[in-house]
Amino acid sequence: MADVSAGQKARKPIMAGNWKMHHTHLEAIQVVQKLSYRLSSEDYERCEVVLCPSFTSLRSVQTVIEADKLPIGLGAQNVFWEEKGAFTGEVSPLMLVKLAVSYVIAGHSERRELFGETDEMVNKKVKAVLAAGMTPIMCVGETLEERESGQTAAKVSRQVQAGLEGVTPEQVGGMVVAYEPIWAIGTGRNATPEDANETIGTIRSMVAGIAGEAPAAQVRIQYGGSVKPGNVAAIMAQPEIDGALVGGASLEADDFAQIVRWA
Numbered sequence: 305m306a307d308v309s310a311g312q313k314a315r316k317p318i319m320a321g322n323w324k325m326h327h328t329h330l331e332a333i334q335v336v337q338k339l340s341y342r343l344s345s346e347d348y349e350r351c352e353v354v355l356c357p358s359f360t361s362l363r364s365v366q367t368v369i370e371a372d373k374l375p376i377g378l379g380a381q382n383v384f385w386e387e388k389g390a391f392t393g394e395v396s397p398l399m400l401v402k403l404a405v406s407y408v409i410a411g412h413s414e415r416r417e418l419f420g421e422t423d424e425m426v427n428k429k430v431k432a433v434l435a436a437g438m439t440p441i442m443c444v445g446e447t448l449e450e451r452e453s454g455q456t457a458a459k460v461s462r463q464v465q466a467g468l469e470g471v472t473p474e475q476v477g478g479m480v481v482a483y484e485p486i487w488a489i490g491t492g493r494n495a496t497p498e499d500a501n502e503t504i505g506t507i508r509s510m511v512a513g514i515a516g517e518a519p520a521a522q523v524r525i526q527y528g529g530s531v532k533p534g535n536v537a538a539i540m541a542q543p544e545i546d547g548a549l550v551g552g553a554s555l556e557a558d559d560f561a562q563i564v565r566w567a
């Protein structure tokens with residue numbers, strides 16, 4: 305395993321709420337406002353806070369963030385890699401940039417499993433997001449079957465390798481990777497903090513092999529899968545874990561604020 309733990313303190317933790325297909329734009333506005341009352345400037349200094357609402361809520365959330373000058377990053381849950389054209393139902397990187405979106409989730413396991421996204425498609429999205437000046441949150445993770453048959457490292461390695469194909473070392477260093485064991489998503493069953501730390505350490509070593517030690521020390525790697533106010537502190541106590549991608553527990557401002565203030 306690459307000895308990059310010394311860089312750990314230099315990496316600012318990042319907590320991202322993935323709202324999935326929840327919240328109308330009206331509900332989204334309420335949650336952001338409530339969240340902003342719960343968080344202080346010290347919270348934002350200590351931890352980067354990102355919200356990934358549905359496409360239909362991006363504009364509304366952006367307006368609240370701008371009007372109240374909130375240091376909250378805006379993220380999208382998906383993107384198409386082409387610049388424009390006859391792609392009914394798709395959203396381009398530029399459309400997101402113009403809404404002040406700075407993060408885009410690429411290759412969430414729900415997109416991979418339910419909508420047939422391949423490693424190659426995820427790689428195209430990662431590159432398109434970077435080319436547009438945004439930061440990808442690239443998701444990787446194994447199924448329960450793969451974990452039980454000892455294939456976690458092999459699966460995640462394949463996804464990392466393919467996802468970073470053609471991405472420059474400098475770009476890799478600025479990215480966010482989310483390690484999300486599929487069996488832990490929305491199930492209430494989280495990986496033990498030690499297991500998550502070990503796999504994230506493995507991912508960091510893979511990144512070192514692909515892009516070099518410096519980007520590996522810089523890249524922020526989140527854990528995702530049933531993160532809640534009650535388990536976040538133990539997860540964040542692990543040296544390799546730089547934050548969380550939070551689904552269910554990010555929908556309510558109180559819970560997500562507690563997660564951001566895990567310490």
Ligand code: PGA
Nearest residue numbers: 489490529530550551552
């Ligand atoms: P969960 O989802 O926190 O509801 O398990 C995490 C995710 O899918 O990003």
